[in-house]
Amino acid sequence: MKNITIGQTDDWKPTASARYYAQRGEGDEYAFGMTTAEALANLEKREAAVAPKFDIGLAEEVAFLALGASECLREHQDCDLCEFGGYMGFISEVIQHAPLLTDRWQKTQNDFSGVWLYDVTERFGREWAETLLDKKTEDSSEFLEYILADEARKWELCQLQSSMNLR
Structure with missing residues (x-):
């Protein structure tokens, strides 16, 4: 200083x-x-x-995306990551979607019943990593919308089961 x-x-x-x-x-x-x-x-x-501003929301998205991707890699320990530039390159391919998830969270937060970082971000990281390893070409925005719709269905079922148990 x-x-x-x-x-x-x-x-x-x-x-x-x-x-x-x-x-x-x-x-x-x-x-x-x-x-x-x-x-x-x-x-x-x-x-x-x-001075650059530290965006805690973006940092959390990056962290949970990386957690999901590393979980996927634990299941595929024998995979070759050379085409991604190794482990760090592969993780970078996944975490580059953090702004997409942050933006979507800003639009969804009042309507989402789950825990975003666990239910959506980490899952996106894990499943997006799987698509990269399978060499599938998918649109990340559409992929995120699929996950959101699936998580919404899960919460609706949970609420339905809870209301049935209360009767």
Whole structure:
């Protein structure tokens, strides 16, 4: 982490209202303010605006897709993954669908009764890995819709059985 320098602008007047500056390192990033605190706060705002944001939802999708894919690979320990660039390449082929699942979750979350990461994401990872190993060509969006429809049917059956048991 580079040091932060805070000082008076003196003859250097970038704006009429700035009396202090804050800079990180050798001027890698800088900001101005009427007070030292304001200059530092403005520096932190500028740095935060360009810092990459960590998307926990996307990270969870990636993790559960990889779990599903690795589960599939445990069942196919003798398979050759050279065409995918090895194990990491194969896992990458599966986890690249994380944005698709994240987007679909955003549209589905209020209507989905299950646990998305277990019931959909991990299952998608496992079954999509299976299609890759079988060299099948399928549309990932359609594949996801099939899984969603199947999971919805399962939940409907569970609810039906529960209501029958309550009678």
